[in-house]
Amino acid sequence: MKVSIGDRIFNIFNIFILGIIAVVTLFPIYYVFVVSFTEPTEYLQKTLVLFPEKWSLASYKYLLSADAFVQSLGVSTFLTIVGTFCSLLITSSLAYALSRKKFKGRRFLLLLILFTILFSPGIIPNYLLVKELGLLNSLWSVILVSLSNGWFVILMKGFYDSIPDSLVEAATIDGCNDITAWVKIILPLSLPSIAAFGLFFAVAYWNQYFNALLYLNDASKWPIQVLLQNMLIDASGSSLGDVDPLIKPPPSETLKMAAVVIAIVPILLVYPFLQKHFAKGVMIGSIKE
Numbered sequence: 428m429k430v431s432i433g434d435r436i437f438n439i440f441n442i443f444i445l446g447i448i449a450v451v452t453l454f455p456i457y458y459v460f461v462v463s464f465t466e467p468t469e470y471l472q473k474t475l476v477l478f479p480e481k482w483s484l485a486s487y488k489y490l491l492s493a494d495a496f497v498q499s500l501g502v503s504t505f506l507t508i509v510g511t512f513c514s515l516l517i518t519s520s521l522a523y524a525l526s527r528k529k530f531k532g533r534r535f536l537l538l539l540i541l542f543t544i545l546f547s548p549g550i551i552p553n554y555l556l557v558k559e560l561g562l563l564n565s566l567w568s569v570i571l572v573s574l575s576n577g578w579f580v581i582l583m584k585g586f587y588d589s590i591p592d593s594l595v596e597a598a599t600i601d602g603c604n605d606i607t608a609w610v611k612i613i614l615p616l617s618l619p620s621i622a623a624f625g626l627f628f629a630v631a632y633w634n635q636y637f638n639a640l641l642y643l644n645d646a647s648k649w650p651i652q653v654l655l656q657n658m659l660i661d662a663s664g665s666s667l668g669d670v671d672p673l674i675k676p677p678p679s680e681t682l683k684m685a686a687v688v689i690a691i692v693p694i695l696l697v698y699p700f701l702q703k704h705f706a707k708g709v710m711i712g713s714i715k716e
Contacts, residue, residue, distance in 0.1 A: 464479060466481040487685050490689065506635055519583060522583035537581075543577045569650075633651075652690065
């Protein structure tokens with residue numbers, strides 16, 4: 428088919444507009460990356476660095492020599508790994524139970540879950556609950572308040588509903604109970620949903636800021652996002668705590684940019700390993716045979 432002149436003009440105009448949007452979107456990321464690797468003396472001499480003449484790891488060396496920064500990375504890693512595992516365990520098991528038609532009370536439980544989606548208790552009741560449970564200033568307070576999501580439970584239930592009941596019935600005939608059937612049959616078939624929701628949970632835990640700021644009073648338990656926010660506000664760098672005195676501190680701006688890069692790189696590295704499952708996982712529950 429021949430492309431008309433109007434279609435060609437539209438395609439050129441469309442590519443031009445999308446190109447501008449792409450540049451505007453990617454330039455801040457590029458600038459943060461470039462400044463973080465810029466030699467401190469070069470950064471102080473220039474008002475705008477688009478491409479450094481000399482690359483340097485001074486900002487990263489300074490950050491990784493700060494005990495508070497390394498400790499915050501460890502806290503975020505713990506929250507992400509443990510929190511994602513617990514959230515997937517609770518969400519997938521609850522969704523599987525709700526997908527079983529023989530489960531008594533499933534409709535009432537679904538209504539309660541839908542109620543949590545429509546109405547949220549708010550900050551003060553959550554804080555009082557965490558306080559009464561004795562979890563203030565504990566990393567488990569950040570994990571437990573974000574343990575599951577009603578919307579995710581509904582979506583994963585839709586995925587389980589698309590799995591034929593005959594598979595579970597065959598496993599039951601072979602002597603499997605519901606838990607064994609879920610672990611050995613349903614979960615292996617649920618890798619797309621596990622990967623998709625695992626990525627959602629991991630990003631949420633890695634980016635924990637408000638809950639950590641609300642429930643964690645000890646600065647040594649702050650995750651990377653809270654420490655990064657303090658670094659962006661405090662230009663003196665005192666939020667980093669004790670740093671190796673032999674390392675000359677670079678400009679505060681390069682330190683902030685390096686901290687931002689370190690904060691976003693782990694999630695960017697995780698995504699390629701989940702990409703093959705993620706495309707299927709985002710369509711969870713949209714098609715039912």
